[in-house]
Amino acid sequence: MKTKILVTLMVIALISVATWRSQGQPKELASTSYEYQVLDDPTETGPMDDGMKKLNDLGAQGWELASVSRAPSKPTKLYLKRIKK
Numbered sequence: 001m002k003t004k005i006l007v008t009l010m011v012i013a014l015i016s017v018a019t020w021r022s023q024g025q026p027k028e029l030a031s032t033s034y035e036y037q038v039l040d041d042p043t044e045t046g047p048m049d050d051g052m053k054k055l056n057d058l059g060a061q062g063w064e065l066a067s068v069s070r071a072p073s074k075p076t077k078l079y080l081k082r083i084k085k
Helices: 002-022 048-060
Strands: 034-040 064-069 077-083
Touching: none
Parallel strands: none
Antiparallel strands: 034 077, 064 077
16 A cells, blocks of 8 residues: 555656756747857047947947957957847
């Protein structure tokens, strides 16, 4: 009798775990495509206000900073990305 109850509880537990794990997962995982842009840091190559305006304009277009690269005696590179339209 104890074995039957134990097996029944195990089956219920397994079904519960399987159901719980499948909840909240989308049927199809949507892949996101990005486009990228590399530019010299505009705050280094001109007046700070002009550079900030350019960066704010890019942000308004959906671009976000993904990475920054600095090398000696070269301008700082900004790597931007946004969701492909």
